[in-house]
Amino acid sequence: MKDNLLKKVVESKTLEEKLKQIAKIIQGKIVFSTSFGIEDQVISHAIFSQNIKNVEVFTLDTGRLFPETYAVWDKTQLQYNAKIKAFYPNSNTIENYINENGINAFYNSVDLRKECCFIRKVEPLNRALVGATVWITGLRAEQSNNRNSVKEIEWDEEKQLYKFNPLLNWTTDEVVEYLKKNAVPYNLLHNEGFVSIGCAPCTRAIKPGDDFRAGRWWWEDQSKKECGLHK
Structure with a gap:
């Protein structure tokens, strides 16, 4: 993509316009990864409601998601009559990891947690x-x-x-307002203090004033909490 084409996307006023521009400009494969959090639901709505066909929407099913996450996944597909492609961990790799280290080995060390994240998220994302x-x-x-x-x-x-991170400068209030205005389905765990929702064993609700990522891998050092999907 040339700089002037990128500029057209960035300077577009609305999320819908940005997505239309990127879909118009790019001749290659465009994908959107959703984990069904409120931000991702905003983007899913913008894609599905405008019937943007050349954006493939996919998710990573780690096998350890909350029931509420599967519920909003199903509701989203039904509401928009849309398909969301699923990618799963390699079965042999995850079997070996669990048999060698235990079902909840990620609590035992940062290295084991990162290995679990790699198997369940990073490798499927790469595919x-x-x-x-x-x-x-x-x-x-x-x-x-x-x-x-x-x-x-x-x-x-x-x-x-x-x-492409179209919601980069959005605030949480703007995200929530968009969901309400457009009647977008969302994960009900957000009503219980969950801000960032990942795998069930590794995510919990946070208290007012806590850091955004405080509910993820709370037993670890607080300095950097990423799973490897975004570096």
Whole structure:
């Protein structure tokens, strides 16, 4: 993509316009990864409600998700009459990990937790991104100090694709307002203090004033809480 084309996307006023522009400009494969959090539900609505056909929506089913996550997954597909492609961990790899280390080994060390994240998330993501030119995400700068340097559109050298973060500068209030205005289905765990929702054993609700990522891997050091999907 040339700089002037990227500029058209960034300067588009609304989320819907940005997605239409990226879909119009890019001739290659465009994918959107959803974990069914409120940010991702906003983007899913914008894609499905506009019937943008050349954006493939996918999710990573780690096998350890909350029942509420599966519920909103199902409700989203039904409400928009849309398909969301699922990618799963390699069965042999996860079997070996569990048989060697235990079903909840990720509590025992950071290395074991990161290995579990790699098996259940990173490796399936890498398969999902094969051949993609643009990867759309629901990243927001407000979510983590580690994401303050992220740009709305940036080149990912490791994955050799463009990463498009259309909600980068949205606030939580703006996300919630969009959901309400458009009657978008959302994960009911958000009503119980869950902000960032991942695997059930590794996610919990947070208290008012806590850091956005405080509910993820709470037994670990607080300095950097990422699973490897976004570096």
